[in-house]
Amino acid sequence: MKSTPRSILLAGCLALVSIGTNALGEPIDLNTGNRQFALPDFGSSADTLLSTGEELRLGQAFMQSVRESLPIIDDPFLDDYINGLGHGLVVASGASGRHFSFFLVDDATVNAFAGPNGYIGVYAGLVLTAATESELAAVVAHEIAHVTQRHLMRAYEDTQKLSLPATALMIGAAILGAQVSGDVGAAAITGIQAAALQRRINFTRDNEEEADRVGIAMLADAGYNPYAMPGFFERLGKATRIQDSDAPEMLRTHPVTTNRISDALGRAQEYGVRQRPDSLRFHLVRADLRQRSYRRPEQAIAHFRATLREGRYANETAQRYGYALALMRGGQISAARKEIKPLLAAHPGQAELVALSAELARRSGNSDEALRDLREAFALSPTSLPLRIVYAETLLDAGRPAEALQLLEQAARGGVGSPSFYALMVRAALQAKDEAATYRYRAEEQYALGDIEAAIDQLEMAVRQRGLSYHEASSIQARLDELKEDQEAMKDDPWNKQSRRDAN
Known part of the structure; x- marks a missing residue:
């Protein structure tokens, strides 16, 4: 096939990103070393040195391509959680005046990436693999740091001045090429000179060190444990040593190294340990993502039933919530209602539990009960967008569209x-x-x-x-x-x- 300037630019950009990511082609379980999850691409970030309007348009175009290429999770509670966590870190970073938007990708890969105008994607596999909420926050903080420090554009400026169209093409190709088609990126490496590759590798490593430094400070300022970053890196490093010991150094550029772990540990020591317990929402989100990870509802039901019986869980409330979600998904409405009732009694103001209870009531033919419970919960939490959405959906199902529309227009x-x-x-x-x-x-x-x-x-x-x-x-x-x-x-x-x- 004849190469056009556009295809050459795409290939070069994919090479740039591939050498800044892990070289593993198969997923790995970080706890056992078995192939299950891919290592996260901490270096696949992008930001621009453009006008505000250009950056806004580039971000919108980027997200259009992301939605066409990746399975974005569309759930008000999951979206609200990851945005709440992300924006809390943004405030701690001092970048609250900038636009940031966080979203979850329905994929078991352990990954996260940032795009133009502060769009940051977090894979479900990363949330499920993080042992604590601080570990999840560590990865998100690292990606926020890539955005605030403008790393990708600085890498481009290190080699050449680009027009806006070329910049847009390279950023989109880089991020989406790495996320969607790693094989294409790997193939593009063969056309790049070794000296140029090494120069890009060194620059990426410098960016990683800076993102670690900024991210750890962000973690500490937001009240998370800064030791979570080196702790998570250490688990990544163990998985890399188990699965990638024979990889050539040039391709082993995902910088989860002993030096990086040591540097991050030294940075964390400057702030000391922050003892922050995981939020209930963190565990509820993980339970929801876990039940979604099973293709068939009966598989999810069996998983939660076994873990509850054997006591293999970090939070019982969240585990029973996941079980109730799986039961509802499997059409076992009565069993799900029985499971959720004591949870709601123990946590009457927890929006996720209120919404699930209302949905189960609606599916049981008790729309009035569902509306009553949602109305009371929304009155107590009028700023909760997820509750507002669920309340509006229930009003629509009850044949009250004018009320639903008014609620949404607000x-x-x-x-x-x-x-x-x-x-x-x-x-x-x-x-x-x-x-x-x-x-x-x-x-x-x-x-x-x-x-x-x-x-x-x-x-x-x-x-x-x-x-x-x-x-x-x-x-x-x-x-x-x-x-x-x-x-x-x-x-x-x-x-x-x-x-x-x-x-x-």
Whole structure:
């Protein structure tokens, strides 16, 4: 196949990322050394030295590609947890004025990566492998540090000045190439000179050391145990020695080394031990992800039943929560309700337990009970977005779309930005027979997905609807003008759909 400048750029970028990641082709269990999980790519981060508008558009285009390539988990409670943990670390880093968004990837790989405009992905396998919440926070802090220190763009600037289109292409190819198709990246290495490879390796190692230093300080300032970072690295290092002892040094560039562990340990000693117990939410999230990791519900049920019988769990409440989720998934509603009842009595304000109990009540035909419990819980926690979403979904199922739409619109004013959130608003508007709102929120859904052209089409239909008030029409028109300005600015963006179609 003939190589074009675009394909050469892609290959070179994949080589750059591959030499900054682990060389293992198969997954590894970090506790036993058996092949189960892949080592995490601590170096697959990206940030830009662009204008705010360029960085925003690049991040949106990047997330569009991520959603097309990776199985993003769409769950309000899981999303709320990882964003809460991530933003707590961001505040501790002093970067609270920057945009950050965290999301979970439904994959057993032990991995995490950062993209343009502060988008940070965390794999389910990483959450399940972290022995403590501080270990999970250590990896997230490390990725935040890659963003705040602008490591990827600094690496590019070390070699050449790039145009915005070239930068966009290289960043996207680097991150997604490493996450989705490691074989392609490995193949691209053969075309790069050894001297250039070594220079990239050294720069990546410098970045890793800086990210460790910044990340450990972030951990300590956020109240997590800074020793969690060297502790997690040590487990990674043991897995590497077991599985990768014969790998050539050039490809053994995932820098989980004795020196790195020692350096991280020295940094942690500067802050001392922070005794922070794991939150219940951490254990609840792990239980949910564990039951999702089984393809069939009966497998999940058997797992939780056995671990509860044998006492093999870190937190009994979370383990029984996972068991109830698995039972519900398997259609055993009565058994699940029996399991969740004592948990809710012990933790009446825990949103995850309230939502599961309400869902089980709804599936049992007790919609009034579900609505009552959610209304009471939401009154006590009015800022809880997950509870708001579950409450709105239950109102929709009960045939009360106007109330659901009003509930969601209150949150939308804060700029939620999630495609699934706007999809729920579209559903509510459709059931409420509000055509203008249906078009308007469908536009926001498309925009959140990265399809600005479809978003503009929907807004143009919304503004033509009859019966709009002056305020509604003005608001829709203002949003339409804003998106058209964005569309003009993105004409040269290689990540828009047309550019990617042309590249193929």
